[in-house]
Every structure is written in C-alpha cells, then in structure tokens.
Amino acid sequence: MTGAQPSNSGRRRFFARAAAAAGLVLAPGVVLLTTKAKAAATGPRWGLLIDLNKCPIDCSECVTACNDENGLKGHGRPLTDAQWIRKVDVRDPASKREWSVPVMCQHCEHPPCVDVCPTGASFQRDDGIVLVDKHICIGCRYCMMACPYKARSFIHEDLTDQKPHAPRGKGTVESCTLCVHRIDAGGQPACVERCQGIATGAMTFGDLNDPDSAIARRVATYATRRIRDDLGLAPGVYYQGL
C-alpha cells in the first residue's frame, strides 16, 4: 500500500503532461480551423447576375471574350471541343416566348462536382469559386457526370498557345474559373467586362455577401431565378427575366 501513493502521483503527472503536450499540438489546429470558418462566413461570395431582358439571341460577346481571355480554341470538332460558356436558346412551347441564356459553371454553394471528385481536384474556394486543380485531376470525368449544368469539358487532345494565367492540360477536366486570375487582381470576369463594355450590359459581377454591392441590391430588388434551383445546390449565378 505504501508504494501505491508515489506510483499514482507519477501516473497523474504523466497524464497531465501528456494532456498539456496534446493541447499544445492541437491548439494551433483548432485556432486555424476557427479562423478559416470565420473567413468563409464573412468573406466575399462572388456571383453573377444576368439580365436576360438585355441579352439578345444574336449576341455572343461573352463567349468570345471568354475564349480570348482563356485561350480556348476549337479543333473543329464540336463534340469534343471545350466550351466554358455557351449561349443556350430556350423556348417555352406553351407561350412561345424565347430566351438566350449564357450558361457557364454556376459556382454552386454545394457543388456536386466537388462532392464526387475522388482526389479532391475539384474544389471550392472560400469565396465560392469552384475550380479544378490540374495537378491532381486524374481525368475520371465523374464530375462531368455529376454536374447538372453540363458546365465542364474534358480536354480530348493536345493544346497549343496556352495563356499563362489559364493553364490547361490534355486528359484533365476544366470549366469556367470565373476569371479567378482577374478577380484576385481586383478585376472582374472577362465576359462581364466585355458585356458591359461593348455589348448590352446584361451581366453584373460582384459580392453577394455585401449588401451594398450592386449585384446584392439587384438580387434583393428584382425577381431572379437560378437554373435548377430545385436541386438545392445554391448556384452563384442568378438570372433576371427568366
């Protein structure tokens, strides 16, 4: 019995030190996680608003701007050539009304492409932009199967004359980056710039989390819709007049 006392206190000391060491190791991680979560909650959520009343059927300046900016050149093979943004002609068979809808990656809040990607190559930034890490994309195309918007393209052949800010790779999947290189430099996507510059000004880019931004004010004021909102993916692209 006499020997039990020092042995117990030694064990207590051991556990106390172990707990302190574990706390020391884990604490920075906990703090980092907290900081990251706060940043995500309070940071920007980039989005687009497209006013279809101002988007004519015969205008495809946004598509041209995207192709120029990101070096997208077709090989004359429409089935396999990449398209990051396209104009979709939509017609209501009942009312005969028609729309021309620019469709690109919708940068969903809950992106299925990110969920299904086995390696995590499809990922979402804290500001809501959904991207593909070309270094770890294995080209399985499961994200293309999962995307409800047909927003992604697989690179089917060799590429030349790539833009340094938009690296691409044969055998990997890609889609609209929302011109992340421009946004990170304080600019806006090429399609929006072109639309506002020489086209009709149908596209608005901005921070949906900032109630004072033009896009947030318009989304709050006018009736807008998001494509396949019923799927609950909370896309970052809003459409007015659809």
Next chain:
Amino acid sequence: MNQSIYREVQGWGAGTWALFAGFGLVVLLALLSAWTMEHNGHYVTGMNNQIVWGLPHVFAVFLIVAASGAINVASMASVFGRTPYKPLARLSGLVGAALLIGGLAVLVLDLGRPDRLIVAMTTYNFKSIFAWNIYLYVGFLAVIAVYLWFQMEWRMGRYVAVAGWVAFIWRLVLTTGTGSIFGFLVAREAYDSALMAPLFIAMSFSFGLAVFALVLAVACAGSGRDIGNFIVERFRRLLGIFIAAVLYFAAVRHLTNLYASEHIGVEHFLLLSGGVHTALFWLGQVGVGGVLPLVLLYAPIDIGARMRLLWSSAAVVLGGLAHVYVIIIGGQSYPLSLFPGMEVRSSFHDGAVASYAPSWPEVGLGIGGFAIAGLIVAAGIKALRFLPESLGDRVTDPHYRPPAAVAAE
C-alpha cells in the same frame, strides 16, 4: 462425399499454349489501344463531352460487378454451409480477384491521366463514393487473398468460415458502392435512384455465376476433369433465380420511374424511342439476358443440363453487357434537363440526344479486361492448386451412392 484433392493443370499441351498466347495477344492489343487513346487524346474514341463514359466503362463495370458475384460460389460453401460448393471455393476466389483486376485495369487505362494512378491511390476526398470504391476494390483483393490463404493452408482451416463471412459482407458493400456511383448522380434522370444499389447486387449474382460457370466449363474441359450432374443442376437452379432477380429489380426501377412524371421523358427514350438503346434494352437486356436464358434453363426442351447451363450463361454475359451499356451509354444519351418543360438547343448540344459510336481502341481496351482476367485465371490454375481433380457427383453430392450400389437394390 469425399474430400477434394486439388491439382495444378499438368503439362504444356498445344491447347494450353494457344490459350495463353490468345489471352496475351488480346492484352497486348488492349495496351496498344490504351496507348493510342492516351497518346492522341480521347478525341480518337467515340467519347466526347456528352458521352463522357463509353465502352471501356461498360466492360469495366461489367467485370467489376461480375467479380463480386463470382465470389458468391465460395460464400455458398463458407457462409451458407452448402458443402457441394466447397470444392469450388478456391476457384471462386481466383475468378473474383481476376475479374476485378481486369475491370480495374480497363478503368485505369481509360483515365485522362492514367500516369496519375499514384495520385488516386494517395489523395482522397472521402465525400466521394469513387474514393470509397478505391478502398473497397483494393480491400476486396486483400480479403480474397486472405480467404484463399485460409482455404489452401490446412492449419488455417478453422478460420475459413470467418474469412468467408468477411468476404461476403465486403462484396455486398462493394457492389452497393458500384451501384451508388450511378445512384448518387442527382443530375441525371436515368440514374438518381436508390434502387441502383440492389439492382447492381442482383446483377452481380447473375453475371458472376454465369462467368464462373463458363470459366469452370472451359477449365475442366481443358484439363480433362469431370463435372457431375449434381453441381450442374445446382448451378442451373441458382442461375435461374438470379436472372429472375435482375429482371425484377430492372422492372421495379423502370416502373417507379414511370410513376414520376418528371422521369417519363427518359423512360420513353429508353423503352420506346431511344433507337439502339431501346433495341439493346428489349432485345439485349430483357431478351438475350433474361427471357432466353430462363427458357433455356427451365423449358422442357431436349438439350442436356450442361448445354442448358452453358448457353444460358453465355446469354447472361451478352445480355449483361447490353444491360450495362443501356445504363451507362443510354443514361448519358438522354439530355440533361437544364430548363424543365422548355425546348432547348445550343452549340454544346444542349437538349439534343447524344450519339455515340464506339471506336476500335475502346473495343480493344474493353475486351482486354476480359483477357487480363482470363490470363490471371489460366496462370492460377496452371501453377497453383485451385481446381479439384474431380467435380463428379462422388465429390460434390452429399448423398452420393455409387451406381453399383443403386443397381444392387
């Protein structure tokens, strides 16, 4: 019932050489096909931005689904205590592992970047069912390896039942995972169904037993070993039940879809207006893969039990490939519904039914998966003791009595 004696296939006859050479040649052609696709890019295949998974995936999914089914023959012995299947348990494990390796090889060689296999093996997104499947597939091979070791090493014999249970549960989870690859795709109307998992499990039972029966027939015929009527009769009844189960789940899947008006479009496409997909559904999946083998197995026609089993197994394999084709290619051919109820068209083929024409490299790669599996099985039974010396009724039938004894009564 006597204890089975397992033997390697002796000697190197012309038939053995021809078998290995044939499989080897097809594997080489598959590698050439894969190289063609990777070197030029996937534009040389029939796949495109509309049909993103093509014929290689049809073969790969068939092989993977059949792999988990082939192991069921061993489960019948270890898990359900059906001793007649015990002599077949080793071969069952070998065929299961071989089919899985063949399927995975096709899947990997079709990747846009197969050179990044190491990335797929080391970088995981655990929210992805694909990532889980990598664990399930590799784990399946490990479980089978242990299962085979316990069966072949007499000192470990007492653990065979435990290993059998693990293999059985693992294979059920694995096929659930494979079916869920499609079941989780909410965007695609043809998939988005929890029924995909049990459907795939039923398919695995049927495809796996059919492939196993064909492998067994070739292996025994090639090595001069006999198969008794008892085991043939057991296989015949089992295969019939499995085929009926596949037809049942396929019918429930389509009928439940027809009940939901949002899915009527895709069902109309697959069942009535889908051209080659409709033909493959009714003639391939239902006709060759379901009705024909059931007739062959059960109808009072004058062909022997072995022929019934062999022809129906071949029909199940062909019909099964058609079934997987309709699921994978047919499901993608129907356009995504971006704007429900609207007429849609674009330069990116929105709103249009996608066409798909498989290319030769895809065919070569897909068939190569079968050849890889065949090569592994052939090498296995040639070098190791997988195949019993006899599968005659004396070995498999627990109530066997020699004909002389029966005659004496």
